[in-house]
Amino acid sequence: MRSICFAFWLLLNFRSFVITKAEQPANLGSNCENTTQQTLSSAYQTNLDRILTWIPSDAATSIGYNHTTIGTNSSVYGLYDCGGDLAGFFCQFCVSTAVREAPQLCSNRVSAVVWNDYCVIRYSNEDFFGKALTYPTWHTVGTKNISNTTEIQIGEAFVRSLIRKSTNETNQLYYKEGFNLSATESRYAVVQCTRDLTNEGCRQCLEVMLTEVPKCCEQHIPWTVWSGSCLIRYDDHMFYLLNTQQPSAPAPNAQDKQEGNKRSKTLIITFSVIGPIIVLCLSLYCFWHRKRLIKGLPLPSFRKIQSEEMWNTDLPRIPLITILQSTDNFSEASKLGEGGFGPVYKGTLRDGKQIAVKRLSKFSGQGSEEFNNEVMFIAKLRHRNLVRLLACCLEENEKILVYEYLPNKSLDFHLFDVDRRKQFDWKLRLSIINGIARDFGLARAFEVGQNQANTKRVMGTLGYMAPEYAMEGLFSVKSDVFSFGVLVLEIICGRKNGGFYLSDGQTLISYAWRMWYEGKCLELMDPMLEKSFIEDGVERCIQIGLLCVQEDARDRPTMSDVVVMQASDTLAIPKPKHSAFSVGRTAAEEVTTSRSFKNDITSSITLPR
Structure with missing residues (x-):
């Protein structure tokens, strides 16, 4: 449905763009080759009036380009060129606008060049046909600045490629194209020469225009550089029309012209009447479809609803x-x-x-x-x-x-860095442990009365998953308790479980259990806590952590039990049984990626406040 709506959006824009723009083409630049005003002779003024009348009249039935000379004495040489975008009826609109502007902008001057959005007209008292006018040059620039040198280089290379394409055998000294600079930005360009030039003359003219760009325009967008014979235009919005006319047949005779003109008028009238009706109906349908989508109402069956x-x-x-x-x-x-x-x-x-x-x-x-x-x-x-x-x-x-976005990053960013964890004294670490205990257990929402379940896919953070979950896909509230126990031990020792290496192959969990069993809990403690720790508090937290990582999930306390044990210094705490193994690494193992497990165990970043 989206593609259908988009297609008719293009149809709507195409029709309005062609007709509206053709009727009122924007003036890119109007320049008088001779800056000196003078009183024109009556013979030259007469010939000039005749050529300004001839241009729109001839454009109505032409292929979009022609040139002529009027008068033997005080001759006026003139041409018009609508590039590759317009021909016939629409070209006439464009050049008519330029013809009206020329005498006003270049009054009492014997020559003029007027570039509009889609056409150019030029007249002079000298024979310029076939001669590339590269001086003087003119330019306009937009207000948007570009400082990225890579983008500037890409734009220059793109324009050069268009110059090559415009001067090959199949094109009419005109080429337009766009490209995607990124996923969100595009660039568009047109290169054009008047068709009295040869391919080589056009190429030379455009190359001269391109050398002017670094002097005036490359750090801006949009920009346009032109002379009397050629033009380069570069923009971040599509400014050219999508209907490219490429007629190649010779000029028709008078009878063919008359018949062709009738057919053109018939097509224009038909399109003007039927086109808006079709566009209106489809626009209303697209609007209805979008409205239902926004409100969450049932959509047509051919659109797939995500959920x-x-x-x-x-x-x-x-x-x-x-x-x-x-x-x-x-x-x-x-x-x-x-x-x-x-x-x-x-x-x-x-x-x-x-x-x-x-x-x-x-x-x-x-x-x-x-x-x-x-x-x-x-x-x-x-x-x-x-x-x-x-x-x-x-x-x-x-x-x-x-x-x-949390600019302070996560706990592990600070705790596992040698320099940053200096600010984490025992009081702060104990506060973090207590806070986590109160907030823990949000990993999965259970139905009422559900104590254990199976998951089709094991997903979790390496080193924090309970063994019954990692190996068998069994999860329960006790699975979270295991993860909490790992965190407690990490906070106390200042080292990651997943990065804990010992020559005898012990993980952080097994090493912590051995230190507690041998009465050496303080050897597990982060040395940076030596000046702030409370011995009973450290030993109590280690014991609670070991209770949480016991192998049998039934032996682990609930998180509410943990909170009670943390809050009371006098409450007797059970002795932990042998802790579970943990998915870790030994010094002899090669470090592998997180996707080496069949159950799709993956590493994930944590985003606590």
């Missing part, structure tokens, strides 16, 4: 183009990290607000179900310690979540 639940959420939608602009088209420089869902990028909206953009990777193994689960669950949560989900995007087969 009924997704359409019924109150989560705001953000256009894909806005996301592309904010992340510089998902550039590597904007990338914050990558997890099981896909990459996460930092973006900056036009109002300066910073966002974190989570983009579902096509190779993540996750689909609409996982995407919807995250949206439906996270969108309902509001907590000071949870990153907020701001919006989502479902366009062009993309599944994107937009979160608030």
Whole structure:
């Protein structure tokens, strides 16, 4: 449906663009080759009036170009050229505007050049046919500045390619084309010579115009550089017409002209009457379709709905183009990290607000179900310690979540850095542990009375998953308890479980259990805590952490039990049984990527406040 609506949007724009623009073409530049005003002789003025009458009259039935000479004494040489965009009826509109402007802009002058959007007229008292006029040159520039040298070089190379194309055997000394500079920006250019020139003469003229660009225009957009014989125009908006006329037949005789003119008028009248009716009907249908889509009403059967639940959420939608602009088209420089869902990028909206953009990777193994689960669950949560989900995007087969951006980054960024973790004394670390304990357990929403379940796909962070979940896909509230226990041990020792190496192959969990069993808990503690730690508090937290990482999920406490144990210094704490093994690495193992497990265990970034 989108393609149908877009096609008729183009039809609507094409019709209005051709007729409106042709009727009122914008003036690019009007220049008088001879800057000296003089009183024109009556013979020259008569011949000039005749040639200005001939130009629009001849253009009505021509191929878009012609030249002529009027008068034997005080001769006037004149031409018009509508490039490759206009011919016949529409070319006449364009040159008529230029003809009206020329005497006003170059009054009492024997020569003039007027360039409009789609045509040029030129007249002079000297025979200029076949001669490339490269001096003087004129230019106009826009207000938008360009400082990117790479973009400037790309633009120059693009224009050079158009010059080559315009002067080959098949083109009429005219060529237009556009290219995508990025996913959000495009550039368009036209190169044109008057068709009295040879291919070589046109190429030389355009090359001279291109050498003028660095002097005046390359750091601006749009820009136009021209002389009496050629023009180069460069813009970030499509300014040329899409209907390229390339007639190649010789000029018809008078009878053919008359018949062709009748056919042209018939086609114009037919299109003018029927065209608006068709466009109106389809525009109304597109409007109706879009309105139902926005309201979440049933759509036509040929459109695939991503998810009924997704359409019924109150989560705001953000256009894909806005996301592309904010992340510089998902550039590597904007990338914050990558997890099981896909990459996460930092973006900056036009109002300066910073966002974190989570983009579902096509190779993540996750689909609409996982995407919807995250949206439906996270969108309902509001907590000071949870990153907020701001919006989502479902366009062009993309599944994107937009979160608030946290400039202070995550806990691991500070805790596992030798210099930054110096600010984390024992009091602060204990406060973090207690805060996590109160907020933990939001990884999965269970139905009422559900204690354990199976998941089809194991997704999680390497080193934090309970063994029954990682190996068998069994999850429960005790699975989160295991992850909490790993965090407690990491906070106390200041090292990552996933990066814990020992020559005898022990992981952080097994090493912590051995230190506790041998009564050497303080050897596990981060040396930076020596001046601030409380011995009983450290040993108590290590014991709670070990209770949480026991191998049998039934032996682990609930998070509410953990909070109670943390809050009371007098409550007796059970002794932990032997801890579970942990998915880790030994010094002898080769470091592999996170996708080496059959269960699709993946590494993911954490985004706490």
